[in-house]
Amino acid sequence: DTGVSQDPRHKITKRGQNVTFRCDPISEHNRLYWYRQTLGQGPEFLTYFQNEAQLEKSRLLSDRFSAERPKGSFSTLEIQRTEQGDSAMYLCASSLTVEEPQHFGDGTRLSIL
Amino acid sequence: AQSVTQLDSQVPVFEEAPVELRCNYSSSVSVYLFWYVQYPNQGLQLLLKYLSGSTLVKGINGFEAEFNKSQTSFHLRKPSVHISDTAEYFCAVSAFYGNKLVFGAGTILRVKS
Numbered sequence: 001d002t003g004v005s006q007d008p009r010h011k012i013t014k015r016g017q018n019v020t021f022r023c024d025p026i027s028e029h030n031r032l033y034w035y036r037q038t039l040g041q042g043p044e045f046l047t048y049f050q051n052e053a054q055l056e057k058s059r060l061l062s063d064r065f066s067a068e069r070p071k072g073s074f075s076t077l078e079i080q081r082t083e084q085g086d087s088a089m090y091l092c093a094s095s096l097t098v099e100e101p102q103h104f105g106d107g108t109r110l111s112i113l
Numbered sequence: 114a115q116s117v118t119q120l121d122s123q124v125p126v127f128e129e130a131p132v133e134l135r136c137n138y139s140s141s142v143s144v145y146l147f148w149y150v151q152y153p154n155q156g157l158q159l160l161l162k163y164l165s166g167s168t169l170v171k172g173i174n175g176f177e178a179e180f181n182k183s184q185t186s187f188h189l190r191k192p193s194v195h196i197s198d199t200a201e202y203f204c205a206v207s208a209f210y211g212n213k214l215v216f217g218a219g220t221i222l223r224v225k226s
Contacts, residue, residue, distance in 0.1 A: 004156070033213065042117075042203050042216030043157070056212045091156055098210050099164055101147060104156035 002026070004105035006092050012111045013082060020078045021108045025094030032075050033102060034067055036060065037089040046090075049075060079110075087112045115140040115206045119217035126194055127225050134189040134220045136204030144206040146187045147214065148178055151201045160202075163187065174198070199224045 005024040013019055025032050030051050035043035046065070048056040051072035061067075064083075069075040079086055089109050093102035120135040138144065145164050149157040161172025168180040178189045187204060201221050205214040 006156075031212075035214075040218070042205070042219050043214070045213035045215070048212040058213075093157075093214075098207075098212075099145070101159045101162050102214060103159070104149075106154075106156040109154070 004092055004094055004103050006090075006105035006108050008108055009106065010109045010111070012113065014113050015082055015084060017082055018078065018080045019082060019110060020076055021090055021092075021110075023075045023077070023092030023105060025074070025092070026096075026103055027073075029094035029096050029103070030072065031095045031098070031102075032069060033093040033095075034075070034077055035091040035093065037091055037107070038087075043091055046077075082110075082112050084112050086110060115144060115208060115215040117204050117206055117215055117217035119204055119220050121220050122218070123221045123223065125223045125225060128196055129193050131192050132190065132194050132198075132222065134202050134204075134222065136187045136189065136217060138185050138187065138204070138206045140185075140206060140208065143209045145209065146178075146180060147205045147207075148172065148176070148187075148189050149203045149205060149216075151203065151219075157203065160189070194222070194224050196224050196226060198222060 007022045032049040034046040037043040049069040064080045067077045089107045091107045093104045095102045116139045118137045126132045147162045148160040163180045171177045201219045204217045
C-alpha cells in the first residue's frame, strides 16, 4: 500500500492559464474522489469516479473544470482559464468500497498570480 | 443533504490535559461518521470512523469518539494530549451508500507546553 499520490505538490500559474493535476489512487481502489479545500475551510466535494465512469459532479465543478479517469486507474483534473478564486488545495482520495474510509493524498496547492 | 458543524474553530489546551472537540451533524438519512486530522501542507489522515454497532469508537493516537444519535453529535476526545497532537481536526459524514464526504470547517487544536 503506497498510498494516494498527487502530482505536482505545488503549482503557481498566471491567471488565464490552464493547469492539470494528476492523482494515482491506491492500486486496488476502484472509487476515486476529488475535493477542493480553501484556507480555513474543510474540503468540499468536486467529483467521484467508480472505475472509469464519472458518476457524480458537484455544482462547484464549473464548465472550466474537467476530470477524467480514462483506464480506471489514475485520474486528472484540468482547470481551464484559471481565475483568482481557483487558488486552493486540490485533494484526491480513493476507497475500496462505500463503507471503507477514503484515503487522501497530500494534495496539490494551486496559487494563481 | 448533510451538513456538519464544528462548534469551535480553535481549542487551546495544555500538554497532558484532556480535550474534547465538538461535532454536530444534520442529515435526513442515516450516515457514517468520521474524524480526520490534517497536519500543515499535508492531506487528511483518518483518526476513526463510526459505521454501526457500539457508539464508542476508538481510533489511532489515543483518540476516541462517541456517537449520540438523539443529539446528532460525534464529539472527539483524548484524555491526555501531547504537543504532537497540534493539528487541524475535521469531522465528516457520508450518507449510507453515498459517494461523498461532507466536512465541517475544522477545529485547530493547539497544545501548549
